Amino acid sequence: GGWQDSYGGIVPGFKVLSSEAGPEIQVQTKRLPLxxxxxxxxxxxxxxxxxxxxxxxxxxxxxxxxxxxxxxxxxxxxxxxxxxxxxxxxxxxxxxxxxxxxxxxxxxxxxxxxxxxxxxxxxxxxxxxxxxxxxxxxxxxxxxxxxxxxxxxxxxxxxxxxxxxxxxxxxxxxxxxxQPRICACCNDKGGHQPECDCQEDEGEDIMWSWDATVDNTHGLVVTVGEEP
Structure with a gap:
């Protein structure tokens, strides 16, 4: 187990990876003609x-x-x-x-x-x-x-x-x-604590997006800013 990530990154483009059941992993690769x-x-x-x-x-x-x-x-x-x-x-x-x-x-x-x-x-x-x-x-x-x-x-x-x-x-x-707002210290304790007088955590926008492309030569390319 775990070989799929390595092969997925090494073999470019769209592909099918397979291995027969057994103690020795022998991966077969098939690139799709797209x-x-x-x-x-x-x-x-x-x-x-x-x-x-x-x-x-x-x-x-x-x-x-x-x-x-x-x-x-x-x-x-x-x-x-x-x-x-x-x-x-x-x-x-x-x-x-x-x-x-x-x-x-x-x-x-x-x-x-x-x-x-x-x-x-x-x-x-x-x-x-x-x-x-x-x-x-x-x-x-x-x-x-x-x-x-x-x-x-x-x-x-x-x-x-x-x-x-x-x-x-x-x-x-x-x-x-x-969702109910709970400050960071209370959240660590499983919920709002009556004795706590700190401010509630308003949270932050931590959702990011990227242009993800599949290149037939390089595989999956994720562009962050100006550098892939």
Whole structure:
């Protein structure tokens, strides 16, 4: 386990990575033959958002591995579906079906949440954002195990990137406005303390976005400021 991140970064562009079950990992790589025009269209609709909400990946993976070792039927079925969906995503990519790609990555996200015993309301701000953006996007998923807080969004055809980003910020603002304000020291103690007379924490806007592009030569390129 864990080899997918390294190979994902080393092998450029869109690809399928696989390995047979066994003690020795032997990774097979297959790059998808996609046209430059198609890649440019995909890039124009790909948005990467840092949600500001992170979790400890080790805890998530411990839960997944524990469930897998017990061979619970729902867990095994979900793992099989994840593998099947990777093949379906390959087919949708080669056919240029953006809507199908979006549906598959959203379904993939739901299955990953099930494996880690979390729900689509965790973290709640991401659920609020996706609900707000539902009519503007074909699909979305938290990247990797989801612990890093990076959300990849595939925008619907014809939607303006700036408008989608504005809507995402509005969703976050509405979510925070609906939550009780607790100062930092009380938050560490599990809630507001009667003896505390400090000011409530108004929070801050820690949601960032980048132009994320998939280059056939270099792989995923995330531009921050003027430097990729």
């Amino acid at each position: 046209s430059e025009e198609w890649v440019q269209e995909f890039n124009s609709r790909l948005l990467l958002i840092y949600t500001g909400k992170t979790r400890l990946a080790k805890n998530l993976m411990d839960t997944v591995l524990s469930k897998w070792s017990n061979r619970d039927k729902e867990i095994v079925d979900t793992m099989d579906r994840l593998v099947e969906d990777s093949g379906q995503c390959e087919l949708a990519l080669t056919q240029g079906d953006f809507q199908a790609v979006g549906e598959i990555i959203s379904r993939y996200y739901k299955d990953k949440m099930f494996l880690s015993s979390t729900t689509l309301n965790d973290p709640p701000v991401v659920a609020a954002m996706l609900h707000h953006l539902d009519s503007m996007i074909d699909g979305a998923t938290l990247c990797g195990a989801g612990a890093g807080g990076f959300l990849a969004i595939l925008i619907k055809q014809g939607q303006d990137r700036g408008h989608v980003m504005k809507a995402a910020k509005e969703a976050v603002a509405l979510y925070h406005a609906s």
